[in-house]
Amino acid sequence: xxxxxxxxxxxxxxxxxxxxxxxxxxxxxxxxxxxxxxxxxxxxxxxxxxxxxxxxxxxxxxxxxxxxxxxxxxxxxxxxxxxxxxxxxxxxxxxxxxxxxxxxxxxxxxxxxxx
Amino acid sequence: xxxxxxxxxxxxxxxxxxxxxxxxxxxxxxxxxxxxxxxxxxxxxxxxxxxxxxxxxxxxxxxxxxxxxxxxxxxxxxxxxxxxxxxxxxxxxxxxxxxxxxxxxxxxxxxxxxx
Numbered sequence: 510x511x512x513x514x515x516x517x518x519x520x521x522x523x524x525x526x527x528x529x530x531x532x533x534x535x536x537x538x539x540x541x542x543x544x545x546x547x548x549x550x551x552x553x554x555x556x557x558x559x560x561x562x563x564x565x566x567x568x569x570x571x572x573x574x575x576x577x578x579x580x581x582x583x584x585x586x587x588x589x590x591x592x593x594x595x596x597x598x599x600x601x602x603x604x605x606x607x608x609x610x611x612x613x614x615x616x617x618x619x620x621x622x623x624x
Numbered sequence: 625x626x627x628x629x630x631x632x633x634x635x636x637x638x639x640x641x642x643x644x645x646x647x648x649x650x651x652x653x654x655x656x657x658x659x660x661x662x663x664x665x666x667x668x669x670x671x672x673x674x675x676x677x678x679x680x681x682x683x684x685x686x687x688x689x690x691x692x693x694x695x696x697x698x699x700x701x702x703x704x705x706x707x708x709x710x711x712x713x714x715x716x717x718x719x720x721x722x723x724x725x726x727x728x729x730x731x732x733x734x735x736x737x738x739x
Contacts (some may be wrong), residue, residue, distance in 0.1 A: 551729035605724035
């Protein structure tokens, strides 16, 4: 089935040690999003790619970066994770178009823990 | 500014009882509205969406929602709740710009179902 796949499901890293989370999709959607969801909170959009164009949210810390080498893959890089970055990270995709009202499709998330 | 309010943080219902989850939004133009459900440790699954047309929309798993412009509301309903409906429910508004929606989520309502 076409879907959004996030790897790994659980990631543990050390304070300050760079970490990369992965998202892939078989939907051939041109927009990919990364959300941060802390415990018992709503998902918060960090940034998104529309094709190769990167769009950062104004309040996303510089510590968070993203790469999209091709349509199918998108990575979230946290350069120096702090304890406050422990969260569930959700990847989503959607198809954009002039009159496209397509909803976002979410992966199952990666839960990041910081030691 | 666009925002979504879900007034109820927690709701508990008995299995077989009816359910209504409240959602109010603030948006300057015609909103694109969504309800997502999240089971523990999982990503978000789309229940239903409203873009235009009939104000009563049907979704998956027996859910429906009604858009009321005069009340700026998009409440989710289900006539008879099943134990498997226990989850977190997020209402979202998606400003449509550049050919796609960027979702703004409410804080969520956690639903517990008593047998």
